[in-house]
Amino acid sequence: MNNRFSLIAAVALVVLFTACSKTDNAPVVVPAYSSTQTLTVNFSTAKPFAFFGFKDSSLVVNTDSASAKWDFGLRFTNFVVNSNASGPGAAGVIMQDGVFASLTSAPTTGYAYDTTSTKLAIKDGSWYDYNPLSHAFVPKAGKVFFFRTADGTHYAKMQLLAVDYLPFTGPTPLQLAYKFQYVYQPSGGASF
Amino acid sequence: MISYAKIALSFVCHFTLLQHCFTKLWQSGHLFDEILHHRNQMKNTHYFFFCLFNLFFLQLSAQTRVFKDTLNGSSEEVVVTANRSERKMGNVAVPTSLINKSSISKTGSLQLQNILSEQTGIVIVNSALGTSLNGYPNPFGQGVQMLGLDPAYTAILLDGEPLVGRNAGILKLGRIATGNIKQVEIVKGPSSSLYGSEAMAGVINILTEMPIKETLGLQLHNASNNTWGGTINYSNKYNKTGVQLFLNRLSSNGYDLDPTVYGKTVDPSREWNGHLKITQEIGNKLQLLVSLRNYDARQDNNYQIFYQSLPAIVSGYTSEKDQSAFAQLKYLVSANSKIYFRGFYDKYSNESFVNLDKNGLRFDETSFVQSVLKPEVQFEKNRAGKSQYVAGFGANFEMIDASRYAGKQQLTTGYAFTQKEWYLMQQKLTLIAGARLDKRNDYALHLSPRIAVAYKPNSQWKFTASAGLGFKAPDFRHMYLNFNNAQIGYSLLGTSILWPELQKMQQQGLLQTGADISAYANSQELKPETSIGVHLGAKYTSNHLVVEWGIFRDDIKNLIDVYSLPFGRSNGLPIYSYQNINSVFTEGAEMDLKYRLTKHWSISGGYQFLLAKDKQVLQNIDQGLLYKRDPVTLQSSLVTRQDYFGLANRSKNTANFKILYEDNQNGWDTYFRAVYRGQFGFMDKNGNNIIDNPIEMTPGYWMLNVAASKSIGQAIRIQVGAENLLDYTNAIQLPNIPGRTFFININCNINQPTKHKSNRL
Numbered sequence: 001m002n003n004r005f006s007l008i009a010a011v012a013l014v015v016l017f018t019a020c021s022k023t024d025n026a027p028v029v030v031p032a033y034s035s036t037q038t039l040t041v042n043f044s045t046a047k048p049f050a051f052f053g054f055k056d057s058s059l060v061v062n063t064d065s066a067s068a069k070w071d072f073g074l075r076f077t078n079f080v081v082n083s084n085a086s087g088p089g090a091a092g093v094i095m096q097d098g099v100f101a102s103l104t105s106a107p108t109t110g111y112a113y114d115t116t117s118t119k120l121a122i123k124d125g126s127w128y129d130y131n132p133l134s135h136a137f138v139p140k141a142g143k144v145f146f147f148r149t150a151d152g153t154h155y156a157k158m159q160l161l162a163v164d165y166l167p168f169t170g171p172t173p174l175q176l177a178y179k180f181q182y183v184y185q186p187s188g189g190a191s192f
Numbered sequence: 193m194i195s196y197a198k199i200a201l202s203f204v205c206h207f208t209l210l211q212h213c214f215t216k217l218w219q220s221g222h223l224f225d226e227i228l229h230h231r232n233q234m235k236n237t238h239y240f241f242f243c244l245f246n247l248f249f250l251q252l253s254a255q256t257r258v259f260k261d262t263l264n265g266s267s268e269e270v271v272v273t274a275n276r277s278e279r280k281m282g283n284v285a286v287p288t289s290l291i292n293k294s295s296i297s298k299t300g301s302l303q304l305q306n307i308l309s310e311q312t313g314i315v316i317v318n319s320a321l322g323t324s325l326n327g328y329p330n331p332f333g334q335g336v337q338m339l340g341l342d343p344a345y346t347a348i349l350l351d352g353e354p355l356v357g358r359n360a361g362i363l364k365l366g367r368i369a370t371g372n373i374k375q376v377e378i379v380k381g382p383s384s385s386l387y388g389s390e391a392m393a394g395v396i397n398i399l400t401e402m403p404i405k406e407t408l409g410l411q412l413h414n415a416s417n418n419t420w421g422g423t424i425n426y427s428n429k430y431n432k433t434g435v436q437l438f439l440n441r442l443s444s445n446g447y448d449l450d451p452t453v454y455g456k457t458v459d460p461s462r463e464w465n466g467h468l469k470i471t472q473e474i475g476n477k478l479q480l481l482v483s484l485r486n487y488d489a490r491q492d493n494n495y496q497i498f499y500q501s502l503p504a505i506v507s508g509y510t511s512e513k514d515q516s517a518f519a520q521l522k523y524l525v526s527a528n529s530k531i532y533f534r535g536f537y538d539k540y541s542n543e544s545f546v547n548l549d550k551n552g553l554r555f556d557e558t559s560f561v562q563s564v565l566k567p568e569v570q571f572e573k574n575r576a577g578k579s580q581y582v583a584g585f586g587a588n589f590e591m592i593d594a595s596r597y598a599g600k601q602q603l604t605t606g607y608a609f610t611q612k613e614w615y616l617m618q619q620k621l622t623l624i625a626g627a628r629l630d631k632r633n634d635y636a637l638h639l640s641p642r643i644a645v646a647y648k649p650n651s652q653w654k655f656t657a658s659a660g661l662g663f664k665a666p667d668f669r670h671m672y673l674n675f676n677n678a679q680i681g682y683s684l685l686g687t688s689i690l691w692p693e694l695q696k697m698q699q700q701g702l703l704q705t706g707a708d709i710s711a712y713a714n715s716q717e718l719k720p721e722t723s724i725g726v727h728l729g730a731k732y733t734s735n736h737l738v739v740e741w742g743i744f745r746d747d748i749k750n751l752i753d754v755y756s757l758p759f760g761r762s763n764g765l766p767i768y769s770y771q772n773i774n775s776v777f778t779e780g781a782e783m784d785l786k787y788r789l790t791k792h793w794s795i796s797g798g799y800q801f802l803l804a805k806d807k808q809v810l811q812n813i814d815q816g817l818l819y820k821r822d823p824v825t826l827q828s829s830l831v832t833r834q835d836y837f838g839l840a841n842r843s844k845n846t847a848n849f850k851i852l853y854e855d856n857q858n859g860w861d862t863y864f865r866a867v868y869r870g871q872f873g874f875m876d877k878n879g880n881n882i883i884d885n886p887i888e889m890t891p892g893y894w895m896l897n898v899a900a901s902k903s904i905g906q907a908i909r910i911q912v913g914a915e916n917l918l919d920y921t922n923a924i925q926l927p928n929i930p931g932r933t934f935f936i937n938i939n940c941n942i943n944q945p946t947k948h949k950s951n952r953l
Contacts, residue, residue, distance in 0.1 A: 045763065097817065099829055118706030118759075125756055125766065129881050141828040141879035142819020161826035171498030179826070 032192040033057070034183040040166065041074045043173045049073035049080060054149055054156040054184040068150040072158075074178055077130075077137075079122040082150040086114040089150025093121045096144050100181065105191040106146045106155035128163065137163050137176070155190050158182035272352070273377040273397040275613065275624070276386050277572050277582050285613075285622050285646035286383075286658045287727050287742055289784070291376040293401075298852065298863040300899035300913045300937050302413060302421055302442060304373075305334060305365045308396070309895070310848055310865050312784045312798025313380060314338055317841050318928065319360050334928050335362035339380055339725070339746055340778030340804035340842050341393035345664060347383070349397040351483060353518055354390065356564045356590065357540025360669065367487050367514050367540075369465040371411065371423040372400045372438035381744065382662030382725040385626045385642035388607055392662035392723050393746075400483075403427050403434025403471050408942040415935035418445040432473035440465040446492075447930045449923035454496040454505065457927050463489035463512075479522040487514035493546050497555065506555045508546035515539050529573040534586075539563040560594040562668070577619060583610040590668075598674040598689040605632040605665075611642075622646040624658075630665070638663055638720060654731040662723040662746075670718055670752055670770045682765040684754070687718050690769050697761070707759035719772050723748040736788035745779040776839060778804040792855055799847040804839040809882050821878040823887050828879070835884040837873055843892065845870035859903030867895045874925055890925045894918055901937075911937040 035057055041050045051060035051070035060070035068089040073080045082089030092111025096103065112121035128139045139160035147156045160180045165173040183192045269292070274284045281290060291307060301307055309316040315337040335343025344361025347354055348368075355363055376398050383391040406428040413421030421442040428435050443462035450457060465487050472480040494507040516538040523531045545557035568586030585608035593600040611626025627641040642660030649655075671688040685693050694709045703709070729742040751774035756766040780802035788794045810833065812818040818831040838844070846869050853862040870892040873883030883889065899913030912935070919932040 097819070099819070100827065116706060118704060123758065124760060125758070129876065129879070130766065131875065136875065136877070138876065138879050140819075141821040142830075143828075159828065161821075170501050181826075 032183045032185045034181070034192075036161070036179070036181045039074060039178045039180065041076070041176045041178050043076055043165070043176050045076050045078060047075060049075040049078075051082075054147065054158075054182060055151070055154065055186070057184070071147055071149045071156070072145075076176070077124050077128065079120065079124070079127070080114055081112075081121050081147070084113040085116050086120075087150070090148070090152030091150040092148045094146040095122060095127060096146060097142050098144050099142065100144050100157065100159045103144050103146075103157060106148075106157060106185075108190050111146075111148045127160070135165075137165075139163055149184075153188050154185060155188075155192075156182055156184040157192060271375075271377050272399070273349070273379050273395055275580070275582065275611065276352075276570065276584075276609075277580065282648075282654065282733070283622060283646070285624050285644035285656050286642075287380040287656070287729055287744075289378045289380075291378075293374055295863075296370060296373055296376075298861055298899060298901070299865065299897065300901070300911045300935060301897075301915070302370050303366070304368050304370055304376075304398070305336075306897070306915065307370065307376070308336060308365070308378075310850070310867055310897075311378060312848060313782050313800045313846075314378065315843060315846055315869060317343065318926065319343070319362050333359065333362050333364050335365070336396060337841070338378075338393040338396075339744055340780065340802045340839070341746070341748070342841075344667075345390070345393040345662075347387050347391040347395045349387075349395060350485075350516070351400055351518065352397060353516070353534075353536040353538070353566065354387075354564070355514070355516070355540070356538050356562045357514065357542070357560075358667075359542075359560075361667070364512075366463070366489075367512075368398055369423075369438070369440045369442075369467070369487075371440050371465075372425060372436070372467055374399045374401045380742075381658060381727045382640070382642065382660035382723055382746070384630075384640035384662040385628045385660055386609055386611065388605070388609075388628055388630050388640070389663060389665045389720070392664050392721070392725075392748075400438070400467060400469070401425070401427065401436055403429055403436040403469060405429055406943050410940040412938045413442075413935065415444075416933035417447050417930065419443065419933075419935070434469075434471035436467075436469040438465070438467040449921050449927060449931070455494050457923065458930070459492040459494055461489060461491035463487065477524045479524075481518075481520040481522070483516075483518040485514070485516045485518075487512070489513075493544065495546075497546075499548060499555070505549040506546035507549055508544070508557075510542065510544035512543075513539075513541045528575065529571070531572075532568075532570040532584075534566075534568045534570070536566040536568070537563070558595045560592075560596070562592045562594075563590070565589040578615060580613045581611070584608070592668045592672070596675045597668065597672045598686070598693070599672075601668060601672045603632060603634070603668070605630055607631070620648050622648075630663075632665055635665060635720065638665070652732055652734055654733070656729040656731070657727070659724070659726045662725060664721045666718040666720065666752060666770070681761065681763045682768065683761060684768045687716065687770055694767075702762050704759045704762055709759075712757075716771065718752055718770060719750045721748060721750050721752055721772070738784075738786040740784040741782070743779075743781045745777065747775070747777045749775050751776055773808075775807040776805060777807065778802065778839075778842075792853055794852045794854070795850065796852075797847070797849045799845070802842055802844055802846070804842040805836065806839060806882070809836060818880055818882070820880050820884055823878060823885065831880060831882070831884055837883040837889070840873035840875065840883050843870040843872040845892070859909075860901070862898070862900040864898045865896070867897075869893060869895075890922065893920045893922075895920065895929075907940050907942055909937075909939040909941070911939065913937075 039050050039052055039059060042048065048062040051062065051065065051073040053060050053070045064070065066088055068082065070082050071091050072082065080086040081093045082091040092113055094107055094111055114120045127143050128137060130137050143159065145158045147158065149156060158180055160178060162179040164177045166175040166177055168174050185192055269281045269290055270278050271281055271284060271288055271290055272278050274286050274288045281288065289311060291311065296307055299307060305316045308314050316334050317337040318334055336346050337343060338346045342361060344358065348363045350368060357363065376396065378394065378396050380394040383395045387395055404427050409425035411423040421440065424439045426437045441464050444460065446456045446458040446460045448456040466485065468484045470482045474480060489512040491510050493509055496503055497506050518536045521533040525531055540562050542560040546555050547553060548555050566586060566588050568584060570582065570584035573581040588605040590603045591600065607628060607630045609626065609628035611624060614623045616623065622645065624644040627639060630638045640661050640663055642658065644656065644658035646654055646656045669686060671686040673684055673686040674689055674693060675684045691712050694712055697703045698707065698709060723746050725744065725746040727742060727744045729740060731740045750772040752770050753773050754768045755771050755773065756768050760766050780800055782800040784798040786796040809818065813831050813833055813836060816830055819828045820831045820835065821828050849866045851864045871889045873888055874890045875888060876882060877888050878885050896917040897915045898917065899911055901909055901911035903909045914932060914934045916929065916932045921929060921931050
């Protein structure tokens with residue numbers, strides 16, 4: 001926790017610094033903000049989504065679903081982004097094949113939205129492999145998600161690292177742990 | 193020593209030359225590109241070849257020693273499967289191997305799959321559909337993998353007729369008792385030109401005993417896990433009538449590999465097997481054969497499930513029945529031509545249920561009935577020393593009625609085949625050309641040709657080459673399976689019922705809202721899977737040495753595989769169906785050796801190197817489209833060709849090694865076998881659906897089996913043995929392998945000398 005706060009503080013400082021230095025017209029490199037997080041997601045399409053906001057690097061409580069605090073949400077294997085049919089924000093997403101570290105700039109156009117609740121930007125099944133016999137649930141390697149965040153002015157890139165079932169008793173799991181890594185560019189620029 | 197080295201060198205040169213020629217021949221197939229590509233894996237192969245060559249020269253240098261005995265696989269033994277008519281092994285142009293009764297009885301094994309697994313190039317594998325579920329064995333069982341193809345692609349024949357009742361492509365080999373097997377013939381490579389669909393990888397034909405002069409054989413079998421077996425074999429001939437009766441009962445308590453999971457890994461079972469054969473000669477020209485078979489098995493079901501979200505125990509049993517009837521009339525038209533009229537009927541049923549222990553309510557039940565009726569006429573003409581001709585026609589009337597299928601379904605296939613074999617150049621050269629036409633009611637005419645050539649420059653060497661087209665028509669499950677997994681909630685639907693079922697599901701609100709099913713209105717019909725197979729072989733036979741080399745390549749198109757629809761069920765779980773997607777190839781090299789060291793000792797060994805890969809995967813790798821995730825850093829990177837191991841469930845290296853000791857004067861024999869299955873892909877774990885990381889592999893393992901027997905007097909033979917001496921188990925990935933087991937067989941043969949009649953290996 002401490003780390004996170006110091007990071008946020010650092011980012012805030014950087015942002016402040018950037019704001020000041022703008023007047024100097026000197027090109028200043030804004031360090032992108034990177035982190036690895038785990039999101040606990042319900043293993044049921046009947047249960048609420050788990051939302052995440054890149055800017056604050058935090059899980060957003062479900063009661064804030066009607067806000068622009070979150071950028072994407074997960075529930076079971078449903079993947080939503082905060083705009084149009086899914087939320088009040090202006091978020092968009094592009095799923096692209098590649099090596100996360102090598103993709104250093106986000107596209108500035110071409111972001112997809114959740115047009116309706118069944119026509120989602122990220123199609124179910126497009127980003128994971130599920131083995132119905134072993135129940136192994138593995139995110140596909142080399143899938144990088146580029147986001148335009150809910151405020152419509154920032155970019156982030158994200159990749160899923162692992163999906164694990166949380167320990168359960170009973171016939172079906174109750175929760176999934178989605179481990180993911182992302183880089184958020186607080187400057188509003190598209191490079192990371 | 194010098195001459196030995198010289199010969200060895202010249203042979204290595206020959207082999208290199210041969211390799212060079214093959215490379216030229218195979219440029220389109222890239223066989224040796226691939227093999228050279230895997231030089232590291234080949235090191236073992238080279239070493240193996242080297243050892244075998246050494247042995248070979250050992251025998252050349254010891255030519256003064258002469259043994260009268262013939263070896264198993266000698267050119268004089270008669271086989272029927274390769275050409276659908278009798279041929280001496282030495283004259284067969286397609287790769288054929290033979291397991292005779294003597295070697296089966298020396299293993300003491302009552303499991304056909306164990307006997308087959310000791311053959312070079314045959315691997316007993318789990319269903320490709322995955323392995324155990326919650327610590328219970330794969331419900332689809334184990335089958336034969338030949339030339340790297342799944343069990344669904346090998347035809348299993350009993351006395352030349354195909355058994356039905358495959359579950360997910362696998363025919364349970366336990367249905368076939370071993371006590372009355374006369375010989376097992378294995379033909380590798382596309383054999384659709386004679387046997388049609390299912391014979392794409394090859395054919396395993398289990399031939400049972402024919403009536404002989406009065407004999408009575410009894411066997412009592414006892415093994416670990418409270419396994420008991422009793423067998424009666426009776427055979428007699430009265431004038432022109434022959435009778436052969438076989439009865440067998442086998443029961444076992446099963447075993448438990450993981451005591452932490454409720455229930456046994458394999459539940460207790462008992463099975464009955466009966467087989468009656470009657471032959472009747474009618475005049476000089478007519479021979480009638482009637483064969484009736486009955487298999488009846490029952491296995492307990494006892495496991496833990498979740499009922500209303502609470503653990504509960506269910507129990508019940510599965511009963512299996514397999515009944516077949518076969519009648520054949522053989523009419524000798526003239527001294528060198530004959531005609532067969534055959535009728536075969538086989539019905540397999542499997543009924544399974546479990547009840548909740550606490551309230552006796554039915555928790556689950558399934559039923560499955562499949563049958564085939566197969567009339568056939570076959571004609572043979574033999575022009576001694578010049579040519580042999582075989583042709584025939586027939587039909588398959590297949591029926592399936594199962595709880596997991598959409599109602600009762602029927603398929604009818606008509607077929608005709610023809611094959612001619614010419615003997616040229618003072619019979620040194622054999623040429624075979626044949627083809628078969630299959631017409632199934634729902635498919636266009638399908639042609640499967642095959643050509644083969646054998647060249648025998650002298651009595652010791654034989655060189656063979658064969659090529660054929662194989663095919664496998666989509667089977668019942670691909671078309672009519674209608675399976676909704678009650679516990680998990682996904683659906684698997686056959687292509688023929690996909691559209692009506694989707695409509696029904698949508699009406700019932702079982703589909704994801706907004707799902708667009710219109711694209712499935714004209715359901716894409718599945719195409720038959722087709723293959724092109726080529727095999728090149730060489731065989732050396734002498735009195736005490738038989739060595740065989742072979743290389744093969746199979747290219748398979750339109751492989752049918754499961755895919756998930758772009759929309760799911762309303763519960764969010766996927767809907768699967770089948771489509772033709774993959775193009776794969778399998779290729780490899782194999783070698784087999786049998787060598788009699790002394791009068792009492794023989795050794796044999798075999799090795800297969802196999803590559804089996806998906807062409808689309810290779811293309812994706814080359815185009816930089818396929819990624820892998822590092823299991824430690826979890827970061828993705830591109831997959832390279834070196835990373836890609838190949839199709840799951842295939843071992844690059846498999847080998848066997850056997851030592852036989854026989855002392856006929858004193859009635860002793862001991863037979864030791866070691867079977868190695870190299871590491872193979874189990875399941876993707878790094879996010880790319882292919883096998884490309886060691887964590888996705890099952891490590892290689894050895895099965896060591898030994899049996900020893902002693903004859904006492906004229907009638908009694910006592911045999912003791914152990915299987916899986918190393919006690920290898922793998923509860924999760926290979927639950928069908930019990931640990932170490934011991935057995936004892938007490939045999940009593942009356943009116944037949946128990947002394948080993950042959951000295952075959």
